[in-house]
Amino acid sequence: MSAYPPNPDTHSSGRLRVSLPSPFAMQAGGALTGAHVAVETWGELAADRGNAILLFTGLSASAHAAANEDDPSHGWWDDIVGPGKPIDTRRFFVICVNSLGSCFGSTGPGDPDPATGRPYDQSFPELRVEDIARASQAAVEHFGIEYLAATVGASLGGMTVLAHAALYPGRMRRLISISGALAPGAGAIGTRALQREIVGTALARGIPSVEQAMKWARKVGVLSYIGAALLEQRFARRRQPMLPGASGTHFEVESWLEHQADKFAHTFYPWAYWSISRAMDLFDFAALGVHADPVTVAAGLRLDQALVIGVHEDLLFPLVQQQEIARVLRAAGIDTELIEFRSPYGHDAFLVEPDLFGPVLNRFLGETERQFQGLGAGARL
């Protein structure tokens, strides 16, 4: 893959690097100097700059949501983003930003601290979801976009959508929050805390190896993302030759978990994982207001419409949390649609069930466009 070129002169499909204001003040204190975010785009920005969609990612994803001119490889939402696809890039200009604090081109713990020349690692300022939202907004402003047609995000992205809306009220007409939360629950916190404990122990003491710790943490994650029903359907009790260093049985499900873990351990920077994981636990939509009341915060959002999507089988961001997002947005007077899917893929469903999510996203964004045209573009944008 090519690098993300700094500030290229393009408003169309490709990769770019966007500098953040320097210093970039962080939500919980501290600041980054000379930071930037890696950005990918699809489609063409309209002359009136009114057709932009900002896409926030989950914990482990890069900005490469789909193939584009600079990187034709398959993206993590290739079935959703593209010409003629549910988020149709013949109509919309789609922007996806690698989260600040991550490790796929945006400034994060693996980058050199300008003050020392060595990686930030544990000295990276405490990351919050709000920082990810602000850094992403810098990409929006890079393109001179005043109003977004929509923001979209799933998992961590589903929370970032909410943080972004609260930080930039009136700057997006609609939002789509998928498998997110107003604030993560105790089950998700317990799971992520265990993952960070494993990785943090390795980072602090080198035992077990950091690679080993990242693999165990990922296995904990994978087992929390998808339900037993799917694992049963895919693997049941099929066996295969014993793996080296194995657990003493030799079932296919073990080998698949090992493969998932290995892939993750070789692509994700451990302190980046640690930082983003903690940011997720600490997110609390209600705390974005003065009175810690989510409805009051939501009342300040100035949205036309919201779409909230949840999955019954999601163990990490349970459906009840999606219902709560919808309840709060509605209580604040926002026209909110709640869609509840069933999928054995649980929390991962948005990544692997385009037939489920695609039509709903397409319809909602189509309505956006029709209503937009009905209102007269100039009048609003």
Add this chain to the structure above:
Amino acid sequence: MSAYPPNPDTHSSGRLRVSLPSPFAMQAGGALTGAHVAVETWGELAADRGNAILLFTGLSASAHAAANEDDPSHGWWDDIVGPGKPIDTRRFFVICVNSLGSCFGSTGPGDPDPATGRPYDQSFPELRVEDIARASQAAVEHFGIEYLAATVGASLGGMTVLAHAALYPGRMRRLISISGALAPGAGAIGTRALQREIVGTALARGIPSVEQAMKWARKVGVLSYIGAALLEQRFARRRQPMLPGASGTHFEVESWLEHQADKFAHTFYPWAYWSISRAMDLFDFAALGVHADPVTVAAGLRLDQALVIGVHEDLLFPLVQQQEIARVLRAAGIDTELIEFRSPYGHDAFLVEPDLFGPVLNRFLGETERQFQGLGAGARL
């Protein structure tokens, strides 16, 4: 607590140690010399020895299901077993056996191998659920009991009940399998394989420390036993002072998980955990027959009646597996009752919801007794 005295002359409430036939041949090969099991009993064995119930435990429990004369401390099923309780020890003589391979008085990996004088550890013969069933039957025979009024078990015990019934057809009139399985599914296998990988790495290489590894494995377990809904109900997002070596947040749920893990790491012998965990993965009721057909195996059980209990929220032994046990028993012509509970405690429900389980167990065992009296005790036993 007092030790388990070898072969005391008692048929009533207390602790005893029962020697196994020596050598004790293991299901998967190898044999134990001079092995024994730790046993506890409650109630009085009737003169005709027809009122005995054999209780199998989950992975981590001792034989101390309830207070008795030798050990008045609280047991793991104190609300279920006792005089006037759902398993009424004024009527029944209840026997509970610490699983062979465990570490609470029965021979297991932590005991010295007579051949070397050092703990067996990884050289303990491969353990199977069938071995646990056979070692428990030795306790039954110690009391001269030919026919059991019932066998009861949950989790691992729910599988052991099935193994025991297949190995000793006609030797029990009824069985109760709670949150068990004909064979564990891919989700449970994946979870336990990760736990064994963590503990096994520590045992093989000392990194992380074995205690640390046992704690992480237990946290993985606890998160798989109980659902997010219960954690949410108990802890939500309440915070507390930062723990040492913590994950970077400071939520109450983390502290509770740490406490659970600590307790387990200080009571359970790591190789015993490893061995029993693997035995669970390898259990396959169908494999007890020649044709790998569970209904054929079930047809050989010679049972009067069976009770199968499952919990909707159980993530580790999903309800569908309880339905499958009931389906197979019914297909084999056994009068089988299936009870489906709802409980936020998921797989742990049998331990903490006596109000749910107690009445059903009591009614089923009461029917047993009534039908037994109707038939005339001598006729059958």
